[in-house]
Amino acid sequence: MDLPLRKDRRIIKTHLPFTLLPQNLFKSGCKIIYVVRNPKDVIISFYYLNKLFRTQGYDGDLSKYWNYFKQNLQPWTPYWEHVKEGWDRRFEKNFLFLFYEDMNKDSKAAIKKISSFLDKTLTDQQVFQIFRIRKLR
Template identity: 35%
Template sequence: MDNMQNIFRRELVDVQGVPLFWSIAEQWSEVESFEARTDDLLISTYPKSGTTWISEILDLIYNNGDAEKCKRDAIYKRVPFMELIIPGLSNGVEQLKNMQSPRLVKTHLPVQLLPSSFWKNDCKMIYVARNAKDVAVSYYFFYQMAKMHPEPGTWEEFLDKFMAGEVGFGSWYDHVKNWWEKRKDYRILYLFYEDMKENPKCVIQKLLKFLEKDMPEETVDKILYHSSFDVMKQNPSANYSTVSKEEMDHSVSPFMRKGISGDWKNQFTVAQHEKFEEDYKRKMKDSTLTFRSEI
């Protein structure tokens, strides 16, 4: 594609107060009118919160732990990113239309932008939240390698933007808080990345209960193994290595970078941390949500 340069590193565009990729904004009506099916399972996260990990776990559950079946295609084809529309490269809405039920659907949209058909059809949803400091660091590295994002600038500049909600998909604070509130009224299983790291087996069992599925212990153990960071990092159908270098440059930073809790300590200065914590307390003071920033 000759006009690749025209696609990448463009400024984000405001959609109802939320900064999104320009190409999503241009095709917003297509996203907004997306027709969910009653047996769709929505996987919702703020970016860099374990999206690919939970997607792989769920695809393994849907395929009864058959790892070979889960290598049938790249994760972004098995679990389409609904709102991602990039001219000539990707259209999540179209991908999903052509998929057989039951579908796994990925989104990073905040609650207020989610197509209304998901609420109307009372779809089951799984939300994964990760502590803000690790998300900020992971997102900074992702911005560098994934070229649909604008240039990230320095870490200091990026952190300020993150705190102000001027990054793709908007404010982390609003995102996690609003999905947390929404779980009171809809079938939403709200999970934490840190719990997944600490006890992945327990989380898989929670998922099975939520999905009303029974599985023998050895299948659960298989899912546990195939969804581990080290195995997924080596798996081309899970690690995004099949995406072109024009879109994602793994030599800048691998898509699956560290997958740990507490990496923020290697990035934040003392002053940045103090400023961040003060801002965080103010923004999260009215919420019952609590996060662990290391385990």
């Protein structure tokens, strides 16, 4: 039995690199928002995540973990190639490249930038509501 095709908009959130997504992704007309985070923050986050999950089996210190990370020897890598794929596409049509830190520094500007990218017009009140909801989390 075939599933019916959906014609409405949908959101797909992933940590996968573009090489593992459909090859026609950039030709399909969909809009892609790529958010990259400071590598230092990513490393610290991954380090504690790997220590937290016993299934990861990591029991070393941060210095040792850094060596694994920079050599792409831990889960969710290759990080560097992943970011480079996004950076190299940052000027393509229907592609928005954002830095996580910039989004946190000026959330209202980020909300406006994303809504404009998605061809949506938001009132100042709507921006404020989104900003307020984001602050409550």
